[in-house]
Amino acid sequence: DSGVTQTPKHLITATGQRVTLRCSPRSGDLSVYWYQQSLDQGLQFLIQYYNGEERAKGNILERFSAQQFPDLHSELNLSSLELGDSALYFCASSVTNTGIGDTQYFGPGTRLTVL
Amino acid sequence: GENVEQHPSTLSVQEGDSAVIKCTYSDSASNYFPWYKQELGKRPQLIIDIRSNVGEKKDQRIAVTLNKTAKHFSLHITETQPEDSAVYFCAASKVYGNKLVFGAGTILRVKS
Numbered sequence A: 001d002s003g004v005t006q007t008p009k010h011l012i013t014a015t016g017q018r019v020t021l022r023c024s025p026r027s028g029d030l031s032v033y034w035y036q037q038s039l040d041q042g043l044q045f046l047i048q049y050y051n052g053e054e055r056a057k058g059n060i061l062e063r064f065s066a067q068q069f070p071d072l073h074s075e076l077n078l079s080s081l082e083l084g085d086s087a088l089y090f091c092a093s094s095v096t097n098t099g100i101g102d103t104q105y106f107g108p109g110t111r112l113t114v115l
Numbered sequence B: 001g002e003n004v005e006q007h008p009s010t011l012s013v014q015e016g017d018s019a020v021i022k023c024t025y026s027d028s029a030s031n032y033f034p035w036y037k038q039e040l041g042k043r044p045q046l047i048i049d050i051r052s053n054v055g056e057k058k059d060q061r062i063a064v065t066l067n068k069t070a071k072h073f074s075l076h077i078t079e080t081q082p083e084d085s086a087v088y089f090c091a092a093s094k095v096y097g098n099k100l101v102f103g104a105g106t107i108l109r110v111k112s
Helices: none
Strands: A005-007 A010-013 A019-024 A031-038 A042-050 A053-057 A064-068 A074-078 A087-094 A110-114 B004-007 B010-014 B019-025 B032-038 B045-051 B056-059 B062-067 B072-077 B086-092 B106-111
Touching: A005 A087, A010 A019, A019 A087, A019 A110, A031 A074, A042 A064, A042 A074, A074 A087, B004 B086, B010 B019, B019 B086, B019 B106, B032 B062, B045 B056, B045 B062, B072 B086
Parallel strands: A010 A110, B010 B106
Antiparallel strands: A005 A019, A019 A074, A031 A042, A031 A087, A042 A053, A064 A074, A087 A110, B004 B019, B019 B072, B032 B045, B032 B086, B056 B062, B062 B072, B086 B106
16 A cells, blocks of 8 residues: 555546546655556656646646645546546655655556546 | 657566566656556556666665666566566656656566
8 A cells, every 4th residue: 555545446437527536645745646547658647736736747638637735635637528538547646846756656546437 | 858668568487587677768867767566457566766876776586777878777577476477667757847757568477
């Protein structure tokens, strides 16, 4: 158990819908990262938050957005869902955004299926 | 941006043999290189990492080597066991904006 929690574990929804994925980082970690894992794209970085502020953006679609709350949990919002959004979504957390490589610990993931 | 290539894509070894997975990266500013093990449907789990001020690191049966000049790093697993069977990912990141750029993964099968 990494100490990072994600809910829900599974999500099945229809095209065009909107969903929210939730992540709670390890105690003491200030950075939260979101990654998407699909069969054809592998593990792709989406977005990073540090202490409530957006720090880095990857290949995140405009239909996707995220935020980090004062209690440091984060939510990833996916809207106008398409079949191709079906994937495993992982959240990871690390202590800080500075220094040479902060170890990232991954949560159990949310498996999203869009029908 | 950073690009990480990983080879081989699949690797089958006999129990007790060694396994080596290699990665190359493109951005010379990268200085942190973790390796993750992922079992089917589970989270990626960090197994070892190395920073650019170190050339080699070992943890029991697992070792990682880094060649900054050639921009490549490798994972070595000795005395492989069936429970080592999984997908292994290498990754790279820089000091600021610590997003991880992952390789495509290597499916390791250890045959008993």
